Amino acid sequence: MKCLGALPLAIAFGAFAWAQAADDSKPATTNLPGAEYPRVHSDLRVTFRVSIPNAKSVQLMPGGNDNGLGKGPFDMVRDEKGVWTLTLPPAVPGFHYYWLLVDGFPANDPNTQTFFGWNKECSGIEIPDKSLDFYDVKDVPHGDVRMHWYYSKTTQSWRRIFVYTPPDYDRNVKARYPVLYLQHGSGENETSWTKQGRANFILDNLIAEKKAVPMIVVMENGMVASKPGAVQESQEGRPARRNAAFPEVVVNDLIPMIDSTYRTLTDREHRAIAGLSMGAGQAVQIGLANLDKFAYIGSFSGGGARNADLNVEELKKKLRLFWMGAGTVEMSRLGGGKAMVEKLKNAGVNAVWFEAPGTSHEWQTWRKCLYDFAPRLFKK
Amino acid sequence: MKCLGALPLAIAFGAFAWAQAADDSKPATTNLPGAEYPRVHSDLRVTFRVSIPNAKSVQLMPGGNDNGLGKGPFDMVRDEKGVWTLTLPPAVPGFHYYWLLVDGFPANDPNTQTFFGWNKECSGIEIPDKSLDFYDVKDVPHGDVRMHWYYSKTTQSWRRIFVYTPPDYDRNVKARYPVLYLQHGSGENETSWTKQGRANFILDNLIAEKKAVPMIVVMENGMVASKPGAVQESQEGRPARRNAAFPEVVVNDLIPMIDSTYRTLTDREHRAIAGLSMGAGQAVQIGLANLDKFAYIGSFSGGGARNADLNVEELKKKLRLFWMGAGTVEMSRLGGGKAMVEKLKNAGVNAVWFEAPGTSHEWQTWRKCLYDFAPRLFKK
Numbered sequence: 076m077k078c079l080g081a082l083p084l085a086i087a088f089g090a091f092a093w094a095q096a097a098d099d100s101k102p103a104t105t106n107l108p109g110a111e112y113p114r115v116h117s118d119l120r121v122t123f124r125v126s127i128p129n130a131k132s133v134q135l136m137p138g139g140n141d142n143g144l145g146k147g148p149f150d151m152v153r154d155e156k157g158v159w160t161l162t163l164p165p166a167v168p169g170f171h172y173y174w175l176l177v178d179g180f181p182a183n184d185p186n187t188q189t190f191f192g193w194n195k196e197c198s199g200i201e202i203p204d205k206s207l208d209f210y211d212v213k214d215v216p217h218g219d220v221r222m223h224w225y226y227s228k229t230t231q232s233w234r235r236i237f238v239y240t241p242p243d244y245d246r247n248v249k250a251r252y253p254v255l256y257l258q259h260g261s262g263e264n265e266t267s268w269t270k271q272g273r274a275n276f277i278l279d280n281l282i283a284e285k286k287a288v289p290m291i292v293v294m295e296n297g298m299v300a301s302k303p304g305a306v307q308e309s310q311e312g313r314p315a316r317r318n319a320a321f322p323e324v325v326v327n328d329l330i331p332m333i334d335s336t337y338r339t340l341t342d343r344e345h346r347a348i349a350g351l352s353m354g355a356g357q358a359v360q361i362g363l364a365n366l367d368k369f370a371y372i373g374s375f376s377g378g379g380a381r382n383a384d385l386n387v388e389e390l391k392k393k394l395r396l397f398w399m400g401a402g403t404v405e406m407s408r409l410g411g412g413k414a415m416v417e418k419l420k421n422a423g424v425n426a427v428w429f430e431a432p433g434t435s436h437e438w439q440t441w442r443k444c445l446y447d448f449a450p451r452l453f454k455k
Numbered sequence: 456m457k458c459l460g461a462l463p464l465a466i467a468f469g470a471f472a473w474a475q476a477a478d479d480s481k482p483a484t485t486n487l488p489g490a491e492y493p494r495v496h497s498d499l500r501v502t503f504r505v506s507i508p509n510a511k512s513v514q515l516m517p518g519g520n521d522n523g524l525g526k527g528p529f530d531m532v533r534d535e536k537g538v539w540t541l542t543l544p545p546a547v548p549g550f551h552y553y554w555l556l557v558d559g560f561p562a563n564d565p566n567t568q569t570f571f572g573w574n575k576e577c578s579g580i581e582i583p584d585k586s587l588d589f590y591d592v593k594d595v596p597h598g599d600v601r602m603h604w605y606y607s608k609t610t611q612s613w614r615r616i617f618v619y620t621p622p623d624y625d626r627n628v629k630a631r632y633p634v635l636y637l638q639h640g641s642g643e644n645e646t647s648w649t650k651q652g653r654a655n656f657i658l659d660n661l662i663a664e665k666k667a668v669p670m671i672v673v674m675e676n677g678m679v680a681s682k683p684g685a686v687q688e689s690q691e692g693r694p695a696r697r698n699a700a701f702p703e704v705v706v707n708d709l710i711p712m713i714d715s716t717y718r719t720l721t722d723r724e725h726r727a728i729a730g731l732s733m734g735a736g737q738a739v740q741i742g743l744a745n746l747d748k749f750a751y752i753g754s755f756s757g758g759g760a761r762n763a764d765l766n767v768e769e770l771k772k773k774l775r776l777f778w779m780g781a782g783t784v785e786m787s788r789l790g791g792g793k794a795m796v797e798k799l800k801n802a803g804v805n806a807v808w809f810e811a812p813g814t815s816h817e818w819q820t821w822r823k824c825l826y827d828f829a830p831r832l833f834k835k
Contacts, residue, residue, distance in 0.1 A: 107576070177557060180507045180510065183562070196563065196567075212604065217603070217604045217605075219618075220601065223597070238599075245716070298488065
């Protein structure tokens with residue numbers, strides 16, 4: 076009480092109450108070690124703060140219109156020392172990309188980790204969801220996430236992939252496991268499903284609760300330009316698709332390498348493919364074109380297949396699961412999948428439609444998708 | 456030739472020759488996919504370019520005075536559209552941290568990957584060394600680098616480590632391996648030895664050439680604040696050391712977990728500890744204090760031990776190797792290690808001094824240190 080000794084008691088208590096209210100906030104878990112900002116309040120308001128004395132304008136820009144921080148840019152407010160502050164209204168729980176606009180220049184928040192998204196190293200913030208813990212690090216056995224390098228004949232280059240091996244993989248040295256191939260979205264890469272998506276913790280928790288069978292999860296970089304020397308495919312003047320070579324990489328290089336490197340079950344009944352957004356399109360395209368290799372297909376926040384590509388009789392015979400899902404907030408754009416699932420179900424295909432409550436085209440939706448999808452895989 | 460049709464031939468050829476000269480440079484391997492800048496010229500000059508139309512001043516700042524890009528800040532030059540360019544004189548080969556100063560604000564180069572260093576997500580550039588290929592990705596068997604999570608009783612938190620398992624680890628399921636504990640420098644973390652240091656490729660290449668025995672390499676985050684609830688140690692008014700709890704983490708939590716999780720050889724003759732800079736100090740401190748656990752100690756660009764800590768008779772008996780090294784460019788600061796190694800050698804300890812030619816307090820020195828140190832480990 077030393078420094079408050081000269082103040083009237085009422086003011087002292089007022090200051091104390093204010094300090095308590097301020098203490099309500101905590102540094103985001105995505106901050107750099109020791110960084111006090113950004114801070115998340117208990118009502119999920121978020122306060123950002125950064126010192127940029129010479130800037131005339133600093134704004135905060137969430138990544139995309141669907142972002143759970145809101146639709147930016149948001150003006151930050153300068154104090155006399157050049158420290159800029161912004162408190163946003165309660166955010167949607169989950170992971171959100173953002174960056175600063177410093178006099179218009181897109182710069183990262185110096186206080187946060189970077190995450191590969193939007194084709195760049197991007198700031199991000201995790202907003203906790205008190206009602207969910209399925210993607211938390213819990214006191215359960217944890218699988219390793221391995222960085223593995225292999226040579227792709229298709230791209231004529233060494234490629235790095237991330238491979239989740241389940242907790243018992245190193246102990247049960249004779250056991251063989253089914254494999255889920257799991258793809259990120261446009262502008263992301265092989266790191267995204269574990270760093271932003273927490274796929275490994277989701278699987279750890281599902282396996283510990285015996286809700287999902289132990290499985291290997293393979294995460295590649297789907298942003299594969301056309302093959303070296305290949306004629307660029309271009310339709311009606313549009314630029315060639317940046318991921319044009321990916322199906323060949325998966326079928327000709329990746330699957331054979333995984334099956335000869337890890338202890339996998341190599342039949343189609345033990346192989347699944349899923350992805351989000353752009354990766355959803357890749358999963359549906361690669362899965363339907365290779366029903367001799369995949370029995371499970373998952374589309375997270377993606378379009379469906381064209382009717383012309385659907386041979387319903389073949390799907391009935393070969394597909395163990397055709398799964399589609401999206402966030403309720405993005406349904407106006409992605410509701411077509413629901414109709415497609417209905418049609419497939421009516422035709423006798425085992426199809427599932429899922430809606431992630433309250434979230435949009437963001438990682439929280441895709442975490443929830445994986446949490447619903449993975450337990451449906453590889454069960455007799 | 457369509458667009459050059461109206462030009463005199465001499466000018467057309469002049470333009471062609473200029474284009475050829477410009478083609479001499481290549482995008483740095485550390486750039487984001489598709490980013491054309493920064494570019495490295497064949498004589499190792501480097502051209503940086505970034506569009507920041509509203510800035511009054513943009514400078515490039517290498518990380519530290521010893522940086523192989525030179526001693527900054529360097530002014531970039533603005534064109535009429537607000538694109539800023541800088542070409543630096545030939546750089547020292549290796550990996551160099553840097554950032555931009557945009558009207559004084561430290562921002563990353565939007566064209567490059569980020570690397571954890573200087574306590575932040577930091578831009579970096581790889582300058583090739585045509586005379587060396589020991590850290591390249593070659594057509595040899597590759598070990599995996601595993602992200603592994605474990606609970607530390609010391610820090611009362613889940614910690615992530617990186618673990619290199621050698622190429623044959625998954626095939627020789629009964630083999631057990633020696634372990635090298637390998638630490639980064641101040642302001643870096645568990646990702647640095649593989650991302651900046653390319654430790655996994657160095658080991659892959661050494662093992663393929665049978666120069667080093669297959670070993671497991673464990674990389675932890677040495678920036679461990681004091682334990683929760685512990686009284687902060689503070690000497691003569693200096694702030695508590697940020698890594699004060701690290702020795703306890705290694706001895707009480709990390710080593711027992713590694714030995715029960717991976718197929719290790721658990722005796723002291725098959726355990727080594729090394730590190731760079733701050734990590735060199737940690738390796739020497741932890742190694743000398745735990746000679747029942749370590750038979751090999753490596754100090755890369757670090758200080759030695761205090762004479763008072765050296766029980767030469769015990770070292771003669773127990774240490775298989777005391778290794779110290781530094782870059783020739785940083786010898787004025789770190790030459791003391793050489794004298795210490797001489798003293799230990801004269802006293803009968805197997806001590807080695809190494810100098811990395813032409814490099815300073817940077818990753819190129821530490822790559823060369825590892826390349827000399829690792830082959831000396833775990834041999835009869």
